[in-house]
Amino acid sequence: MNQKLSREFYLSKDTIQIARSLLGKLIVVLDENGQRVSGMIVETEAYLGEGDRAAHSYGGRRTPRNEIMYGPAGHVYVFFVYGMYNQFNVVTGPADHPHAILIRGVEPVEGIEIMRERRGPMKDRNLTSGPGKLCIALGIDRRLNGEDLLDDRVWLENNREFAGDEIAVGKRIGIDYAGEDAGKALRFWVADNQYVSQNRER
DNA sequence: TGTCCGATTGGT
DNA sequence: CCAATCGGACAG
Numbered sequence: 001m002n003q004k005l006s007r008e009f010y011l012s013k014d015t016i017q018i019a020r021s022l023l024g025k026l027i028v029v030l031d032e033n034g035q036r037v038s039g040m041i042v043e044t045e046a047y048l049g050e051g052d053r054a055a056h057s058y059g060g061r062r063t064p065r066n067e068i069m070y071g072p073a074g075h076v077y078v079f080f081v082y083g084m085y086n087q088f089n090v091v092t093g094p095a096d097h098p099h100a101i102l103i104r105g106v107e108p109v110e111g112i113e114i115m116r117e118r119r120g121p122m123k124d125r126n127l128t129s130g131p132g133k134l135c136i137a138l139g140i141d142r143r144l145n146g147e148d149l150l151d152d153r154v155w156l157e158n159n160r161e162f163a164g165d166e167i168a169v170g171k172r173i174g175i176d177y178a179g180e181d182a183g184k185a186l187r188f189w190v191a192d193n194q195y196v197s198q199n200r201e202r
Numbered sequence: 203t204g205t206c207c208g209a210t211t212g213g214t
Numbered sequence: 215c216c217a218a219t220c221g222g223a224c225a226g
Binding site for chain 2: 045047054055056079081082083084085087089102104122126130131132133172173174175177178197198
Binding site: 061065082084 | 218219220221222223
């Protein structure tokens with residue numbers, strides 16, 4: 001049942017389809033004692049490579065930071081923004097096809113006490129309801145950049161499925177600089193789930 | 203080397 | 215609404 005997603009999962013569909021099907025999957029990370037800390041993905045955004053003005057790989061930009069986007073699917077792309085937050089992405093598509101999916105919200109499943117300690121005093125609904133927040137709660141930072149999701153430091157598992165009107169769609173957050181690409185419907189979330197990021201727009 | 207700014211968050 | 219906070223991208 002709860003098995004690790006295969007390489008095939010990250011390759012067999014296009015990035016938009018994968019972004020939708022990631023909803024309901026589990027992100028599992030092991031803490032310093034080898035304990036599972038996990039959350040169910042409830043919000044994703046697709047970044048579509050060289051033609052997407054919002055993507056780090058727009059126009060073929062290839063730097064030490066985003067190099068992993070150009071590698072094989074099923075690897076982790078973690079980058080640091082705003083001087084304080086990490087962002088967790090899943091690389092998709094064949095090599096030299098620099099697509100990625102940003103995970104923007106997860107619902108805590110295992111290790112909630114560990115997440116509370118890492119995040120400090122706050123309501124549970126603020127634990128993992130945002131891309132920076134979930135990295136803190138799950139213990140994800142740039143040391144995991146480039147990690148293979150088929151190895152044993154961090155991975156995804158099957159958990160449950162969402163379909164039809166359980167999935168909401170809208171524009172991506174925080175990329176207003178992307179011109180006409182800013183309005184595209186590339187953000188997907190579980191309708192009515194309280195761990196979707198508390199966006200200030202839409 | 204210098205400057206500009208970000209795929210965010212939490213507090214005012 | 216705005217400050218925090220610093221690494222990356224790019225110009226010179």
